[in-house]
Structures are given as C-alpha cells and as structure tokens.
Amino acid sequence: MTHASAAPSILVPPAEAAADRLRVALVGNPNSGKTAMFNALTGARQKVANYAGVTVERKEGRILSPGGRTTVVLDLPGTYSLRARSPDEVVTRDAVLGRLAGEVPPDVVICVADATNLRLVLRLALELKAVGRPTVLALNMIDIAQRQGLDIDTDRLSAELGMPVVGTVATRRRGISELVTAVEARADAEAAAGRSNLGEHGWTEPSAAEIRHLHREAERILKACVRPPRRPDTWTGRMDDVLLHPVWGIGILLTVLFLMFQAVFTGAKPVMDLITAGFDALSALVAQGLPDGLLRSLICKGVIAGVGSVVVFLPQILILFLFIILLEDVGYMARAAFLLDRIMGGAGLHGRAFIPLLSSFACAIPGIMATRVIDNRRDRLTTILVAPLMTCSARIPVYTLIVSAFVPARQVLGGLSLQGLVFFGLYATGMLSALIVAWAVRKVFWRSASEPFLMELPSYKVPDPANVLRNVALRGHIFLRRAGTTILSMMVLIWFLCTVPGPPVGAAGPAIDYSFAGVIGHAIEPLLAPIGFSWQMSVALIPGMAAREVAVGALGTVYAVSGGEEASGVLGASLAHQWSLASALAFLAWYVFAPQCASTLAVVKRETNSWRWPIIMFGYMTGLAYVAAFVVYHTAVALGAG
Amino acid sequence: MKSSPDPSLPLPSDPPIGVAVDGLVSLADGRRGLRGTIATVGAPTLENATLQSDELERRLLEMGFVEGARVEILHEGFIGRDPICVRLDDMRVALRRREARNVMVRRDANS
Numbered sequence: 001m002t003h004a005s006a007a008p009s010i011l012v013p014p015a016e017a018a019a020d021r022l023r024v025a026l027v028g029n030p031n032s033g034k035t036a037m038f039n040a041l042t043g044a045r046q047k048v049a050n051y052a053g054v055t056v057e058r059k060e061g062r063i064l065s066p067g068g069r070t071t072v073v074l075d076l077p078g079t080y081s082l083r084a085r086s087p088d089e090v091v092t093r094d095a096v097l098g099r100l101a102g103e104v105p106p107d108v109v110i111c112v113a114d115a116t117n118l119r120l121v122l123r124l125a126l127e128l129k130a131v132g133r134p135t136v137l138a139l140n141m142i143d144i145a146q147r148q149g150l151d152i153d154t155d156r157l158s159a160e161l162g163m164p165v166v167g168t169v170a171t172r173r174r175g176i177s178e179l180v181t182a183v184e185a186r187a188d189a190e191a192a193a194g195r196s197n198l199g200e201h202g203w204t205e206p207s208a209a210e211i212r213h214l215h216r217e218a219e220r221i222l223k224a225c226v227r228p229p230r231r232p233d234t235w236t237g238r239m240d241d242v243l244l245h246p247v248w249g250i251g252i253l254l255t256v257l258f259l260m261f262q263a264v265f266t267g268a269k270p271v272m273d274l275i276t277a278g279f280d281a282l283s284a285l286v287a288q289g290l291p292d293g294l295l296r297s298l299i300c301k302g303v304i305a306g307v308g309s310v311v312v313f314l315p316q317i318l319i320l321f322l323f324i325i326l327l328e329d330v331g332y333m334a335r336a337a338f339l340l341d342r343i344m345g346g347a348g349l350h351g352r353a354f355i356p357l358l359s360s361f362a363c364a365i366p367g368i369m370a371t372r373v374i375d376n377r378r379d380r381l382t383t384i385l386v387a388p389l390m391t392c393s394a395r396i397p398v399y400t401l402i403v404s405a406f407v408p409a410r411q412v413l414g415g416l417s418l419q420g421l422v423f424f425g426l427y428a429t430g431m432l433s434a435l436i437v438a439w440a441v442r443k444v445f446w447r448s449a450s451e452p453f454l455m456e457l458p459s460y461k462v463p464d465p466a467n468v469l470r471n472v473a474l475r476g477h478i479f480l481r482r483a484g485t486t487i488l489s490m491m492v493l494i495w496f497l498c499t500v501p502g503p504p505v506g507a508a509g510p511a512i513d514y515s516f517a518g519v520i521g522h523a524i525e526p527l528l529a530p531i532g533f534s535w536q537m538s539v540a541l542i543p544g545m546a547a548r549e550v551a552v553g554a555l556g557t558v559y560a561v562s563g564g565e566e567a568s569g570v571l572g573a574s575l576a577h578q579w580s581l582a583s584a585l586a587f588l589a590w591y592v593f594a595p596q597c598a599s600t601l602a603v604v605k606r607e608t609n610s611w612r613w614p615i616i617m618f619g620y621m622t623g624l625a626y627v628a629a630f631v632v633y634h635t636a637v638a639l640g641a642g
Numbered sequence: 643m644k645s646s647p648d649p650s651l652p653l654p655s656d657p658p659i660g661v662a663v664d665g666l667v668s669l670a671d672g673r674r675g676l677r678g679t680i681a682t683v684g685a686p687t688l689e690n691a692t693l694q695s696d697e698l699e700r701r702l703l704e705m706g707f708v709e710g711a712r713v714e715i716l717h718e719g720f721i722g723r724d725p726i727c728v729r730l731d732d733m734r735v736a737l738r739r740r741e742a743r744n745v746m747v748r749r750d751a752n753s
Contacts, residue, residue, distance in 0.1 A: 081704045117733060120706055208684060208696065211703040228732075236734070237716075244727060246720035338736045342721040345738075452698060452741045453725055454705055457734040 022071040022187050023104055024063075025095055027128065028112030029121050030078035030375075031331070031458035033140040036170035036467050037112050038075040041180070048478055050609050052102045056091045057372075063180060071180070074106065080120055082127050083205050087377050096133055097203055107187045109135045110179070115145035115152060115167065116233070116459065118226060122218035123211075125161055131203050134186045135163045138179055142167035144461075149230030157225040171464035236331075236459045243335050253339050256332070257358055260323045264362040265393065268315035275315070279308030297499055298492075306491030309547060309599065310484040313365050314476055320359050320366040321475040322468070324373060327355075329463035333373060334455055341453055347435040348442035349386075350379040351453070357383065357434065360390035364600045368607055369479065376451045382441045384607065385617055388600050389434040389593065391427045394548040398591050399426055401552050405572030406584040422588075429592050433624065486602035494546045494598065510557050517542035531590070531626060532583040532633035541596070548596045582636035586629040594625035667749055669713065669728070669742035677714040678747040683707050698744060705737075706730050707745050 028034040038046075042061025051058045059075040076095050077088035084090040091100065098105030109128055113121040118139075128135045137157070139145070145152065158165040164182040168175035206214070243249050283300040290296040327333045337351030344351050352373045360367030367387045374380040407419045496516070503514040512518050521539030528538050536558040544551030556571050559578070575584070595601060601614040608614075636642065666681050684699030707713075707730065716734065717727040725738045 083700065083704070085701070119731060119733065120704070123704075206700075208699050208703060211700055212708060215703060215706075215708045232732075240717065240727070240734070244717040246718075250720060334736065338717075338719070338725060338727060341725050341736075341738070342719050452701060453736070453738045454701055454741055455736045456705070457727060457736055459734075 022069065022108070022184065023074070023106045024071055024108050024110055024183055025074045025076050025106035026110050026112055027076050027092060027096060027124070028078055029080055029114070029117075029124065029456075031456065032078070032112045032114045032117075032121065033170050034075065034078055034112045035471070036464065037110075037138065037140060037168065038073065039467055039470055040168075040170040040173050040176050041073050046474075048474065051091055051100070056088050058091075065180060065184070069184070071183070074103075079124070081124060081206075081211075082131070082203065086375060088375065093203075096128065096131060098133075105133075107134065107190065108183045109133050110183060111135050111137045111163075112140050113137060115139040115142045116148060116150060116229075118152075119218065119222055122161070122221055123214050125163070126214050126217060127206075129162060134190050136179065136182050136186055137161060137163055137165045138175075139165060139167045140170050142175070143169045143172070144233075145229075148232055151227040153225045157221065160221045160225060171467060233459055239460055240335070240457070243332070244338065249335075249339055253336055256327070256336075257354070260320070260355075261358055261361065263319050263323065264316050264359055264366065268319050268362070271315040272312050275312050276308065279304055279311070283308075294499070294502070298495070301499070302492045302495035303488075306488045306495070309491055310480065310487045313363065313599070314479065316359075316363055317366045317369060317479050318472055318476050320362075320370055322472050324355060324370055325468050325471045325475075326463055328373070329461065329468060331458040331460045334457045337455065338457065345453070347438045349383060349438050350374050350376060350451075353379065353383040356387055357390055360387040360392060363392050363394065364388040364390065364597070365479075365483070365603050368600065368603050369475070369483075371607070378442075378446050379451060381445075381608065381613065382438050384604055384613065385441055385620070386434040386438045388595060388597065388617065388621065389430050389437060391430045391592075392548070392597075394597065395426075395591055397549040397552045399423060399588065401555075401572055401575070402584050402588050405576045406579075406581055426588065426592055433593065437620070437624075483599075483603045483606045486606060487599045490598040490602055491546055494543060498543045512539060512543070512554070512557055530633075531629035532580070532586040532637075533590075533629075534579070534583070537579075537583070537587060541594075544596050545598045547599065548591065551591075551596065581641040582633050585636050585641070586633035589628040589632040590625045592625070593621055593628050595621040665748065666746040669715075669726075669745040669747050670739040672715050672726075672742075672747065673723070674715050674718050676747065676749060677712075677752075678749040680707060680709055680711045680713055680745060681748045682746045683709060684744050698741065702741070702745060705735055706733060707735075713745075713747055 026034055026038055028037075038059060038061060041063050045064075046059060046061040049058050049060075050056065056077060061073045061075070063071040063073060065071065074095065076092040079089045079092045081089075082093045082096065084093040094100035095103055095106065096109060111121065111125045111128055113125070125135065125137055139152065139154065142152075152167075154165045154167065164186060166175055166179045166182050168179055170176070243252060283304045286304065287296055287300050290299065324333070327336065333352065333355075336354065339351070340354045341351035344353050349357075353371070355373060356367045356370040358367075359370050364387050367390065368384050371380045371383045371387070374383060403419050403422050407422050410418055412418050412421065494517075497520070498512055498515050498517040500515060503509075503511045507514060518539050520542055522535055524541075525533070525535040525538045536555070539558050540551055540554040543554040543557075552571070555575070559571065559574050579587075595618045601618060604614040604617055605611060667676070667678075669676075669680075683702050684696075711731050712729075714729045715726050716729050719725050723739075725736050726742065727734060727736045
C-alpha cells in the first residue's frame, strides 16, 4: 500500500522533507478535467488505494522534474466547496486544511478550473485563498476557451485572486511544465519566507451569507477579467435538445444502454470462454506432470481454477468501464442520470444507479465496481446492496437446468412458452425485489433521508482516447490487485472445504460427501428441510458458493452424474426423477435471492472497505432466500406438487 | 420590472402556491421556456423537509443559484415533468422540482 510514502517520516525533519519532496494536491469542480490533469502531470507513475478508514479512493502520483526534484501529487475528489457534503468531499477539505489523518499537508494546492466555466471555481479558489494554503490556478481546457473566443485576462485574474494563473490543456500536455514551474516557485517562495505547510489552517464552515458574499466577489472578478465568448458553444444546447427530449432522448438512452448491455453480456463471452479454456488447459497440463493427490488437486482445482475465476471477470469489467468512462468523458452520464432520475428515484435510488444495476444482469462484480459513478455514499451503498438481486448470467445455467427438467415445454396463453414465462418471472422477481429492498434500505439505514438531486450538466466534449484507455486499464488493474486477491483466497477456501478430508478407501458415495463441505451440508440439512431441500441439495450449496453456475456441476457430483454442465440434460432427467416439483421450485426461489457467490461478497468487502456491508448483504439475502423458498415450497405442496 | 402575473401565461394547473403577490414564481412551478432572474433563494417552505432548508439553501448557492443569476428552464423530465434542466447563467444544471421550490424567479416579460 502507499502508506509508507504517505505517512510523515519521523527521521527526516519536516523542513528537509519539504525541501526535497514537494507535496501538491489537486482540487477542482467535478468535470474540470482534474483526472486528465493528474494523468498529464504524473504519467504512469500512479498509485491507487483507499484513504485510511474510508471508502474514498486515494490517487497519488509523482512528477520528476528535470532538476531531479520529486513532487508528489495527490488527486483529491472533485468538489464545489470546502463545505464538505460527502465522505469524498470531507477528504478534500481535510487534506487541504492539513487535518487528514495519515497525510502530510500539501505545500501547494493546484486549483483545476474549466476555463470555459469559471464562475463556480472562482468561488472555490477564493475559499482556498481564505484558508491560507498556497494555491496555483490552472485554467484547463484553455484551447476550447480560445476557440470560443473567450478572452481571459490572466494577469488581472492572477492579481485579483492573489495567486499564479497558468493556462493548460491537460489532454495535450500543454502548459504542464509551466504549471509545474509555477508550483515549484510558489513552494520556494513559501520556504524562503519561512512558512511551514504543517499545522492546521483556520477554517469555519461558511454561512449562507458568506457564500453569497464570496459569490458576489467571484462574479466581480469574472466580469473584470473575462470577456464572454464571441462564439459560444451552441453544440451542447443543440445536442441536449435531442438527448434530453422526452421521446428521442429516452430512445437514444435505451439504445445506448442496450448496446452496453450487449457488449458486456455477449461481447465479453468469447474472451471469457477463451480464458476458461486456457485455464482448463493449463490445469490439465499441470495435472499430467504431478502425481494424483492432494497437491495436484490444490494446484489444479484450487489455485489455477481460483486464478481463472478471477481473470474471467476481466473482459466484462474492461468493456463496462470503457462504456462508463466514455459516457462520463463525453458528458452523457449526467444526462442519463437526469432522464432516469424519476424512475430510479421512486425506489430511493440515484439516477446513476441504472448503469451498475443494468451491468449486474451480466455479473454483479462489474456492477458493484460501477457504483463508483454514484458520488453519494448512501445512494452508492444502497445500489451495492441490491445489485446482486439482478439476475446475473451465472444464474442462467442453474435456471436452465431446473426449468427444463421440471417445467413442461408447452405453450400457454396462446403461444407463449411456459418455460420462457417462468424464466421471465425469475428475472422480474429479481428486479422487483431489488426495488423493494432499495426502498427498505432507505427506510431502515438512512431513515428516509434523501439527498437532493442537484447536478451540473457539463458541456459535451470529445473524449481523449489515451486518457480513456489509461482509466480503463486502471480499473482492470484495481480489480485484479484488490478484489482478485480476496476472490482467490475464497476460491482456495471453498476448494479446501470440498476436498478435505478425502474419502476413505473403498468409499461408495461421492468424495464430496466425506469432505467438510459434506459435513456442513449434512449439518445444515435440518435447517433446509423445511424449505424442501434434501441433503444432496444442501451439500451442493457449499461448492456453489464459488459461483452460482458451479452448483450445476456440484449437483452432478452429488448425484454421481459425470460430465458437468454439458451433461445437464442427463442430470435434469435424474433430478426430475428424485426431486419433487415443490423442491425444484423452492430451489429456483432460493437461487433468485441467495448470496451464492463468494466473489460478489469479496468485491463488496473491497469496495466498501469493511466487512460490515458484505455481512449485511449475506444476512438479508439468505433471509430473503429462505423465506421465498419456504413460501414457494409450502404453497406448491399445498397445491399438490409435493 | 415588477408586474402582476399575466393571466394568459401558462401557469401550472396546481394551486399556484409558488406565485407570490409581487409577481415572483417558484422555479419549481415553472414550465419549459420560463426565463427570468433569480429574486430570492432559500425562503423557508414546508415542502422540502428532507434537508434542513439552511443546508439546501447553501447547496443551491454553491451551485450558482444566487440572487441576480439568469435562469431558464430548458428541459423537463418525461414523468411528471420532473426533474428539470435549467440554464443558470452560462452553466446547465439539473435539479428536482422539490429542490427548486426555494428558488423564486422574477419572470421576464416575454417568457
């Protein structure tokens, strides 16, 4: 982790540390190009972690100046004001004020401004100035401002604000070295004056009257230094006339979402199949070289299969984040949230929750990672909690097995396939329950408090490909390093439970029956008997924790039907023979709700930075699954399907 | 330019709670095409109980909803005409009508 470099060193006196290692923090409004600025400053020298104790992402990078001087850059969450309203903004405020635990206060703050939209950021710059932290204003996207014929008197602006002002184009790396020079000069001036960056700077939360006062001051400076554009951007308005149109706008949004869903769902499939096949081949290769036994099983079925189950998510995650980052950078994400706010808001969800929830139909793992698009912590946690209720693709093999074995393939209601209807019902149940759970979460955890929906709609921009690719790669890297390790250890644990101890010599039943998983399955069978589960079904739930579709193979194992997923026809016939219809329907109901996926729980742990939320998720989903299976089983028995 | 409400203007069908005696209209009651200047922000109302009205007032101010700012409703959501997208000086901002309740607008004569 990055804390070694972030923690203040005891051995080096602060003055000396400040001399050879400059600390800079980036502050700016959302959509000001702050991330592009961070990338332009630091290039590939970046580290991503979380701030101690909170779920806020901490991005740190390094600038190596020609003089051999190292500058550490911290990219702080975007904000309109130091008056923090979310955990992200608290981090920004505390970092600027020098009161963030475990962080060295910045020597200089770079205030990143969208040069075409200065009104609000000037007020933020005045707030920063009032704090007393040395600040440099970067007028980013100055090229767009020039193209619009927007005249900015930077000398006057610099004099009015009392801080250096540098024009930049972060995506083209223009003005970056001038910015670094200005920052270093500012820091040197501070050091020469004998002022230290340490210690808290005085700040009190501004009242409404003070905000009005600062705004008037910003307005005055804006009028004095900026001549309105001679060729204002008319594209944004014209595009919004279509994209926010009640009919066309919705149509285009649905098309975009459909394309995204298709890409995540089907586009990733060939690569995922390739990855699975690759790891299977590797496993077979290793198996040839090792003698049969526990070690071979650990390496092939534990480690290689475990790594495979992590990597297999990567295509979906990369494709999903490619869409998300493109939509964000173009400026469309805020429009999608606008269009969907009323629909999602009815259940207490943010308009932006739509994308994570839609992605969760492919897989809850990228879906939960995508909740980063939601700024507000409560809205984000609510979305994370309900995301696994969306019917993910891993449920499909289980549904297919049970539905084709137990639901007759006939047509009802004039030509509708009964099996198709059952499938649709399973999907609809998931969606409906997600809305109900979201509503309940808001009532129970947040006591109905709802955040105001107040959001800037940025001007449309052409995204910078290099920036997009860098950010997509960053997401993939974060997934592999942070979630991957947890998923892998859970996979090895599940392998252990299902393999150890091995069956005694001459054992008749399947090996899993003698393992810990078998013991656990038998132990929980009395608990699951009221919902119509046999001991075989109970045992199959344990390996099924690895991934939902593994339950198909696990059922094959316990019923001694070999061939795994490919043999699901044979397995189905065998199940139809041994299960009652009521049990089968209860099993389906269980799979709609049950948290049968260790990887999802692992990713929730990583994304929320605590075990609290995965435990809550496991608890409420198991509870729902039990109640649903119980009701379904007993209703079915009462109707004569026992 | 204080003027009494023109009866021919497309006022909302709801009881005009937002229409004050001096010709101000709440942004929450405006329809697409409404143009004007923000007269007051943050006058207390009963409706938006979700946030303390002082907090909402400060958030609105921080987003640029200040007295004297030019405002125009550009777009309305397709369900219940909510949320709304407004041009606020040279920015575009989306907000729910519930949050727009506290923003009183002096309507331009021709809007």
